[in-house]
Amino acid sequence: MPxxxxxxxxxxxxxxxxxxxxRSLLAGCARNVHFDAGDRLFREGGEADVFYVVRHGSVAxxxxxxxxxxxxxxxxxxxxxxxxxxxxxxxxxxxxARALTVVRATVFDARCLREKCDSDPALGYALMGRFAQVLIxxxxxTRLRMLDVYGNGNRH
Amino acid sequence: MATATVTEQRGPGSMVPSSFRVAERxxxxxxxxxxxxxxxxxxxxxxxxxxxxxxxxxxxGEVPISVSGPPARPGPVVLTVRSVGAVTAAICGSEPGTTLxxxxxxxxxxxxxxxxxGDVVVIAGGIGLAPxxxxxxxxxxxxxxxxxxxVLYGARTPGDLLYTGLFDEWRRAIDVDVTVDTAGPxxxxxxxxxxxxxxxxxxxxxxxxxxxxxxxxxxxxxARALLDRGIAPERIxxxxxxxxxxxxxxxxxxxxxxxxxCRDGPVYPYSSIARxxxxxxx
Numbered sequence: 001m002p003x004x005x006x007x008x009x010x011x012x013x014x015x016x017x018x019x020x021x022x023r024s025l026l027a028g029c030a031r032n033v034h035f036d037a038g039d040r041l042f043r044e045g046g047e048a049d050v051f052y053v054v055r056h057g058s059v060a061x062x063x064x065x066x067x068x069x070x071x072x073x074x075x076x077x078x079x080x081x082x083x084x085x086x087x088x089x090x091x092x093x094x095x096x097a098r099a100l101t102v103v104r105a106t107v108f109d110a111r112c113l114r115e116k117c118d119s120d121p122a123l124g125y126a127l128m129g130r131f132a133q134v135l136i137x138x139x140x141x142t143r144l145r146m147l148d149v150y151g152n153g154n155r156h
Numbered sequence: 157m158a159t160a161t162v163t164e165q166r167g168p169g170s171m172v173p174s175s176f177r178v179a180e181r182x183x184x185x186x187x188x189x190x191x192x193x194x195x196x197x198x199x200x201x202x203x204x205x206x207x208x209x210x211x212x213x214x215x216x217g218e219v220p221i222s223v224s225g226p227p228a229r230p231g232p233v234v235l236t237v238r239s240v241g242a243v244t245a246a247i248c249g250s251e252p253g254t255t256l257x258x259x260x261x262x263x264x265x266x267x268x269x270x271x272x273x274g275d276v277v278v279i280a281g282g283i284g285l286a287p288x289x290x291x292x293x294x295x296x297x298x299x300x301x302x303x304x305x306x307v308l309y310g311a312r313t314p315g316d317l318l319y320t321g322l323f324d325e326w327r328r329a330i331d332v333d334v335t336v337d338t339a340g341p342x343x344x345x346x347x348x349x350x351x352x353x354x355x356x357x358x359x360x361x362x363x364x365x366x367x368x369x370x371x372x373x374x375x376x377x378x379a380r381a382l383l384d385r386g387i388a389p390e391r392i393x394x395x396x397x398x399x400x401x402x403x404x405x406x407x408x409x410x411x412x413x414x415x416x417x418c419r420d421g422p423v424y425p426y427s428s429i430a431r432x433x434x435x436x437x438x
Contacts, residue, residue: 060341073347074348079356141348141349150281150282
């Protein structure tokens with residue numbers, strides 16, 4: 001028997017600790033989606049009107065670099081959140097996202113969610129705190145990779 | 157384990173290299189080779205997982221190299237070497253038949269026997285998988301003696317990954333998860349830091365031993381992530397690297413606080429070395 005969206009959201013690490021009522025509010029803005037390998041979830045410059053929670057599969061966040069082609073910046077795996085450009089104006093994607101495998105995800109309508117957060121500040125605060133943690137984790141990962149720690153340190 | 161003790165290694169003979177012949181030389185990546193060295197005399201040393209040899213390219217110089225072959229078994233010595241300078245370039249360029257000088261084994265081994273019965277997590281970064289391969293080989297060889305086992309491996313690019321030809325075989329018995337820092341569109345795997353692999357790894361923290369080797373900053377981040385997952389600091393083992401010259405605790409070049417890494421390490425419980433990793437003057 002297929003699980004309801006409320007049940008699916010209960011397993012999402014991002015929403016851990018949220019009460020049933022809050023999860024129901026979120027579920028009201030969500031639906032399940034499916035992508036085949038190679039499908040594009042969004043493209044740089046496009047309207048950031050959604051975000052995804054990946055439930056199965058892997059998504060590459062890419063930047064197109066002239067003369068090099070697409071470069072994968074990070075991969076998003078099951079349980080991870082994809083997309084935060086929906087949070088702040090001008091609500092435009094900064095990178096591309098492409099399914100590396102078959103992907104099953106839950107997609108959230110950004111306008112719907114922003115409206116619910118505006119009318120329920122407690123929900124907005126809870127959600128913003130969770131997204132801040134995601135942003136911090138990604139920022140720290142990026143900083144670590146900027147160090148190029150696997151470069152040649154020992155010159156003997 | 158049939159390895160010489162550090163005390164035994166400190167005799168005058170420990171400074172005299174023994175001659176080994178390059179029997180096989182396999183290129184792993186654009187700058188890394190794995191050499192199999194056979195002793196010109198005797199059966200070869202029995203080397204604990206995680207121990208290192210001082211490898212002498214005659215007329216060029218000597219460097220410490222961790223052994224990457226099967227542990228605790230007399231026979232040929234297997235070394236994976238990254239060419240980053242004059243000595244390592246000479247070693248990597250040694251064709252079969254070349255003679256190299258070896259001293260050792262030196263240092264403390266990974267406590268693989270003590271980890272038996274529990275779960276194992278191996279976290280490797282870059283060339284750091286080489287010193288951990290003996291751990292993996294030990295777990296594979298004694299598979300029933302361990303619980304869950306995971307190898308989490310990160311490298312700069314897909315082309316920098318070591319031992320990729322072995323991963324399918326390893327995956328029949330243990331979990332192997334790989335990530336790289338950067339990749340083109342042809343790479344179907346993960347991109348991100350190695351610690352990102354940890355949340356999906358299967359282990360019971362209270363029964364887990366973690367073996368970590370890679371760049372020091374990566375090990376610091378990995379150790380913190382392992383602590384966050386509930387693994388006790390004394391069960392997080394890391395392999396330290398500093399400039400080593402003598403290999404037997406005499407020259408002092410590898411001193412880190414109160415410890416000499418060649419003599420007391422390179423393998424340490426995080427609980428005993430963590431505070432020295434935070435002293436910036438060292």
